Amino acid sequence: MAPQDKSRKPAVAARLLNWYDAHHRELPWRTGPAALSKGERPDPYRVWLSEIMLQQTTVEAVKSYFTAFVRRWPSVSALAAAANDDIMKAWAGLGYYSRARNLKACADLVAAQGGIFPDTEEGLLALPGIGPYTAAAIASIAFARPAAVVDGNVERVVSRLFRIETPLPQAKTEIRALVQQMVPSxxxxxxxxxxxxxxxxxxxxxxxxxxxxxxxxxxxxxAAGDPELYPVRLAKPEKPRRRGAAFVAIREDGAVLLRKRPEKGLLGGMTEVPTTGWTARLDGETSPDAAPFPSPWKRAGQITHVFTHFTLELDIYRASFGGRAPQGHFWSPPDDLHGEALPTVMKKAIDAAIPGATKRRKP
Ligand code: SF4
Known part of the structure; x- marks a missing residue:
C-alpha cells in the first residue's frame, strides 16, 4: 500500500482491532477489550504508572515492579504520601532513576489536584516525567483521545507496512503522520x-x-520480499567508554559500606558503594590509591555496565574494614542489602566482590 493511499487505512485499523480482540497480551496494567466492552474504564493511575515504568524498559522487567507498586501504593494519592527513599528502594533495579524522582514529583502535583490526571496530551505534557510519547499513550489508553502513539514496536510495524525507505530517526515524523491517519475514533x-x-x-x-x-x-x-530490511536505520556510532573503580568494604559481620549519591545527576539519590569518578581517561583513576579511604584493597574483578550514553568499566576492589563508617557512609547488614536503593551497576559491583550478596533476602 502506498503511503498516500489513505482509503485503505481504516480497513487496516479494523483488521488490527479484530486481531487484538482475539490475541491481545494480558498485562497487569491493562484493561482488556472484554472488560472495556462491559463498561469498565482504565484507571489513569495504573496507565500512567505503567507507561513511566515502560519507558526504555521491557514489559517482562516491568511486570513485577508494577504489581509491587500498586499493591503498596494503590492510588496516586498513596504514592504522593510515600517517602522518597521508599520509592527509590522500590524502584531499585528498574534503571533510569530520574523516572522515580519524577514519578514522585508528578504524584505530588496530581494528588494536589484531587488525584485527577489531566485528560489531554497538552495537560499531561505539563507534568514531570511525561514526554510526547507518554502523554499520547496515557491520553489514548486512559482517556480515549485519538492520539498517535508511536513506540519502537509501532515504528517497526508501520515502517514495514508502508515500506518506508527514510531511515530512522528521520522517518519518525512520517511514521507518526501515518499512524495519526489510521487511529480509529x-x-x-x-x-x-x-x-x-x-x-x-x-x-x-x-x-x-x-x-x-x-x-x-x-x-x-x-510484498517486496524482505520485511527485516525495515525499519531502515543509520549506523549508530559506538558508545564512548568510561572507567573507574568501586570499593566494597566489608565489616566482620558481612555488612557492606554504602553511601547515597547526590540527588542531582546520573543515578541521583540512589545508593552506591564508594567509587572514584567515572572518566574517559586511562590514568590512575582505577587504582586502589584512588579509594576514598585507605584499606588493604584487593582486586575482585571488573564489571561492565551499559548506560544510555556510555559504557562503564569498573574495577572492583574489596577489603575488610573494621572501623566506624566514615562520614556520609553507612553499614548495610547482609540481610538488608537486597532492600537498599542499589542501581543494577552497584549490585553488579557488590556481587563481583561478594557473590550473590544482593540477591540474599531477609529470612
Ligand atoms: S512484516 Fe510481516 S508481521 Fe510485519 S506487518 Fe508486514 S506482514 Fe505483518
Whole structure:
C-alpha cells in the first residue's frame, strides 16, 4: 500500500482491532477489550504508572515492579504520601532513576489536584516525567483521545507496512503522520495497544511471523520480499567508554559500606558503594590509591555496565574494614542489602566482590 493511499487505512485499523480482540497480551496494567466492552474504564493511575515504568524498559522487567507498586501504593494519592527513599528502594533495579524522582514529583502535583490526571496530551505534557510519547499513550489508553502513539514496536510495524525507505530517526515524523491517519475514533486506546502487541509478538525485529499477521495482505515490505530490511536505520556510532573503580568494604559481620549519591545527576539519590569518578581517561583513576579511604584493597574483578550514553568499566576492589563508617557512609547488614536503593551497576559491583550478596533476602 502506498503511503498516500489513505482509503485503505481504516480497513487496516479494523483488521488490527479484530486481531487484538482475539490475541491481545494480558498485562497487569491493562484493561482488556472484554472488560472495556462491559463498561469498565482504565484507571489513569495504573496507565500512567505503567507507561513511566515502560519507558526504555521491557514489559517482562516491568511486570513485577508494577504489581509491587500498586499493591503498596494503590492510588496516586498513596504514592504522593510515600517517602522518597521508599520509592527509590522500590524502584531499585528498574534503571533510569530520574523516572522515580519524577514519578514522585508528578504524584505530588496530581494528588494536589484531587488525584485527577489531566485528560489531554497538552495537560499531561505539563507534568514531570511525561514526554510526547507518554502523554499520547496515557491520553489514548486512559482517556480515549485519538492520539498517535508511536513506540519502537509501532515504528517497526508501520515502517514495514508502508515500506518506508527514510531511515530512522528521520522517518519518525512520517511514521507518526501515518499512524495519526489510521487511529480509529471509536477505539484509539485499543488501536495503540494492538499495534504495540503486533510489533511485540508477530512483527518482531528478527524473523517476523508474517504467516500469522492480520496485515499480511496490506504489507508492502512483505510484498517486496524482505520485511527485516525495515525499519531502515543509520549506523549508530559506538558508545564512548568510561572507567573507574568501586570499593566494597566489608565489616566482620558481612555488612557492606554504602553511601547515597547526590540527588542531582546520573543515578541521583540512589545508593552506591564508594567509587572514584567515572572518566574517559586511562590514568590512575582505577587504582586502589584512588579509594576514598585507605584499606588493604584487593582486586575482585571488573564489571561492565551499559548506560544510555556510555559504557562503564569498573574495577572492583574489596577489603575488610573494621572501623566506624566514615562520614556520609553507612553499614548495610547482609540481610538488608537486597532492600537498599542499589542501581543494577552497584549490585553488579557488590556481587563481583561478594557473590550473590544482593540477591540474599531477609529470612
Ligand atoms: S506482514 Fe510481516 S512484516 Fe508486514 S506487518 Fe505483518 S508481521 Fe510485519
Amino acid at each position: 471509536g477505539r484509539p486506546g485499543d488501536f495503540a495497544q494492538a499495534t504495540m502487541d503486533l510489533g511485540a509478538t508477530i512483527c518482531t525485529p528478527r524473523r517476523p511471523k508474517c504467516m500469522f499477521c492480520p496485515l499480511r495482505a496490506d504489507c508492502d515490505a512483505l
